[in-house]
Amino acid sequence: MEVVQMQRRFVEYAASLFREGFLDGQFTQLQQLQDESNPDFVVEVVSLFFEDSEKLLNDLSRALDQQNVDFKRVDSHVHQLKGSSSSIGAQRVKNACIAFRNYCEEQNTDACLSCLQQVKQEYSLVKSKLETLFRVSARSLLLKDKTNLESGFQTSFSKSDC
Amino acid sequence: MGFGKATSSSKAMKIIETEKKISVLIVEDDPLIQKIHKVMMTKFGTEVQVVANGKEAVDLYHSGASFDLILMDFEMPIMDGFEATKELRSMGVTSMIVGVTSRSQDSEIQAFMKSGLNACYVKPLNAEKVTTVLNELKNN
Numbered sequence: 001m002e003v004v005q006m007q008r009r010f011v012e013y014a015a016s017l018f019r020e021g022f023l024d025g026q027f028t029q030l031q032q033l034q035d036e037s038n039p040d041f042v043v044e045v046v047s048l049f050f051e052d053s054e055k056l057l058n059d060l061s062r063a064l065d066q067q068n069v070d071f072k073r074v075d076s077h078v079h080q081l082k083g084s085s086s087s088i089g090a091q092r093v094k095n096a097c098i099a100f101r102n103y104c105e106e107q108n109t110d111a112c113l114s115c116l117q118q119v120k121q122e123y124s125l126v127k128s129k130l131e132t133l134f135r136v137s138a139r140s141l142l143l144k145d146k147t148n149l150e151s152g153f154q155t156s157f158s159k160s161d162c
Numbered sequence: 163m164g165f166g167k168a169t170s171s172s173k174a175m176k177i178i179e180t181e182k183k184i185s186v187l188i189v190e191d192d193p194l195i196q197k198i199h200k201v202m203m204t205k206f207g208t209e210v211q212v213v214a215n216g217k218e219a220v221d222l223y224h225s226g227a228s229f230d231l232i233l234m235d236f237e238m239p240i241m242d243g244f245e246a247t248k249e250l251r252s253m254g255v256t257s258m259i260v261g262v263t264s265r266s267q268d269s270e271i272q273a274f275m276k277s278g279l280n281a282c283y284v285k286p287l288n289a290e291k292v293t294t295v296l297n298e299l300k301n302n
Contacts, residue, residue, distance in 0.1 A: 029288045033201050041201060048194045079237075083264040084194050087286040 003147050006140035013136055022126050027089030046130055049088045053123055056081045060116055064109065074112060075104040081119070092122045183209040184299065187229040189219045189246065190262070191238040199233060199262075199287055206292055215239055216246025223250060229257050231299055233287075236263035236274055244277040251278035258299050262287060 017023045034041040056077050063074045082097035100115035186208045190196050196212050203210045211229070213219050215238040232250075236243040247259055261274045261282035271282050281298070283291050 026286055026288065029202075029286075030198065032289070033198075033205055035205075038201055045194065045197060048197065052192075052194055079264065080192070083285060084192065086264070087195055087198055 003143045006143050010136045010140050013133055017129055021091050022129055024089045024091040043134055045088060049084055050127060052084050053081060057120055064113055064116060069109050071104050071107045075101060090126045093126055096122045183207060185209045185229045187219060187232045188212045189216060189232060190235040191215055202287060202292060206296060216241030216243060219246050220249050223253060223255055232257055232259045233262050234259055236265060244274055247277035247279055260295055
């Protein structure tokens with residue numbers, strides 16, 4: 001019973017992330033790629049995304065802090081972040097990056113700084129939501145394993161020749 | 163499918179042919195995209211190899227390797243997708259080369275196509291795009 005409730009909680013939470021635009025169809029593509037041969041695929045890919053993004057956000061802060069801002073460099077970092085967020089389905093981060101790139105073209109430092117804040121906020125939000133999603137998923141799997149283990153033990157015990 | 167009855171030997175050959183996996187070379191510098199595309203292509207039953215830039219792809223072909231399909235990223239260090247595709251075509255490589263780029267403007271895609279691509283898709287790849295590419299490959 002508990003397992004079903006946990007699983008339902010996972011499904012509902014995931015659905016809310018799609019509804020609120022945090023995730024898009026690309027995330028579903030990743031979920032579909034996960035199987036027995038790649039059981040941790042989604043977590044691995046998302047972890048890579050977290051690592052990449054944190055580095056890029058630091059690079060962006062540094063680049064925009066320079067006396068003479070190199071907008072080409074800034075644009076290149078944003079382009080990369082747009083690419084990786086889009087590849088994992090982090091829709092709101094991707095959209096924030098698209099807006100950011102327009103201001104890079106205009107070479108508007110203040111607007112870029114404001115965009116950077118926006119991107120950081122969206123990233124922080126999606127990160128915390130994905131971490132919650134994985135926690136809920138892990139707990140439902142643990143419960144499922146625990147239930148299977150208990151029922152399997154009972155079955156084998158009753159079948160064994162004494 | 164209405165091709166008439168095959169003899170036992172050609173039937174055997176057909177079985178062998180369908181068992182041979184399509185070989186794919188992923189040319190991509192971003193480890194995150196490398197991972198996603200590799201798993202995606204493997205899931206579709208292809209044999210996948212990954213290199214991190216255009217020069218590594220060209221070197222592979224120089225060393226005698228060959229692939230049915232190359233998925234070529236555009237922006238890469240050392241040698242980008244445009245230069246690598248041009249080089250491969252000038253070497254006489256006839257493998258299907260499909261561009262995969264984050265650049266979404268028509269003009270940018272057309273420019274990349276001029277290097278000798280068979281097709282070009284905007285990242286990220288998904289099941290639908292992969293299916294289209296593999297069907298085109300099987301039909302040629």
